[in-house]
Amino acid sequence: MRDLLKRYWRTLSTPSKFYSLGFxxxxxxxxxxxxxxxxxxxxxxxxxxxxxTGCHExxxxxxxxxxxxxxxxxxxxxxxxxxxxxxxxxxxxKIARKMQASKEVWGKIFGSIDTRDKFLEKxxxxxxxxxxxxxxxDSLECRxxxxxxxxxxxxxxxxxxxxxxxxxxxxxxxxxxxxxGIAHRLPDMTHAELK
Amino acid sequence: MNEAEVVATGxxxxxxxxxxxxRTEEFRTWFFLTFVxxxxxxxxxxSGFGFVIWMYQLFAGPPGS
Numbered sequence: 036m037r038d039l040l041k042r043y044w045r046t047l048s049t050p051s052k053f054y055s056l057g058f059x060x061x062x063x064x065x066x067x068x069x070x071x072x073x074x075x076x077x078x079x080x081x082x083x084x085x086x087x088t089g090c091h092e093x094x095x096x097x098x099x100x101x102x103x104x105x106x107x108x109x110x111x112x113x114x115x116x117x118x119x120x121x122x123x124x125x126x127x128x129k130i131a132r133k134m135q136a137s138k139e140v141w142g143k144i145f146g147s148i149d150t151r152d153k154f155l156e157k158x159x160x161x162x163x164x165x166x167x168x169x170x171x172x173d174s175l176e177c178r179x180x181x182x183x184x185x186x187x188x189x190x191x192x193x194x195x196x197x198x199x200x201x202x203x204x205x206x207x208x209x210x211x212x213x214x215x216g217i218a219h220r221l222p223d224m225t226h227a228e229l230k
Numbered sequence: 231m232n233e234a235e236v237v238a239t240g241x242x243x244x245x246x247x248x249x250x251x252x253r254t255e256e257f258r259t260w261f262f263l264t265f266v267x268x269x270x271x272x273x274x275x276x277s278g279f280g281f282v283i284w285m286y287q288l289f290a291g292p293p294g295s
Contacts, residue, residue, distance in 0.1 A: 046256055074272070128293055130277075172292065
């Protein structure tokens with residue numbers, strides 16, 4: 036074994052005798068392109084709804100709840116899929132989010148929300164994590180579609196335009212502060228404090 | 231270098247003297263580097279990067295806060 040390694044190390048560390056420099060460089064370049072393409076394709080695959088709802092935890096709970104909301108069915112047919120709200124678009128944070136998903140794999144393996152009851156028990160924790168995330172990034176994922184500058188207050192209800200023209204405009208509040216439980220049902224809020 | 235020599239000197243046989251063996255080794259080395267080691271290293275680097283940011287966020291809170 037050691038001899039084998041030594042032999043290959045020698046091959047590796049000396050100039051190639053049978054392969055031209057051109058071939059080696061070009062094959063490395065093409066391999067790099069193929070790899071990066073494949074990598075991004077695989078990553079996009081993990082952003083699809085099909086992938087997210089591949090587990091019954093997502094399909095039976097959050098995905099089912101999303102369907103009657105305006106983010107899934109509406110008059111214009113524009114809709115949000117899981118990753119539009121739950122995966123950052125920016126590359127660095129997307130990679131970080133994909134790594135965080137390893138915790139979800141962990142949860143899947145050990146069945147932390149594998150029944151409806153377990154999910155309902157845990158959903159306050161899961162929801163609070165998403166609320167904190169959206170609060171911190173000023174509801175970035177909402178704003179990817181909803182542009183404040185394009186909001187026509189005259190076409191909003193009085194209650195909506197009152198809130199949007201004051202707190203949202205002055206940035207003292209962000210979307211998620213008021214719009215909780217709009218795409219999935221709210222957790223049990225009986226113990227929530229009124230702030 | 232024959233086998234007795236290998237044992238005596240403790241050095242791997244120099245295959246450069248044997249062109250067909252050298253050719254096979256070069257091909258295998260090239261194949262391993264291009265299709266196994268480089269992709270694995272790249273995936274490890276990217277996931278390591280993501281993991282570091284995740285750990286950082288555990289202390290610093292979610293991005294933007």
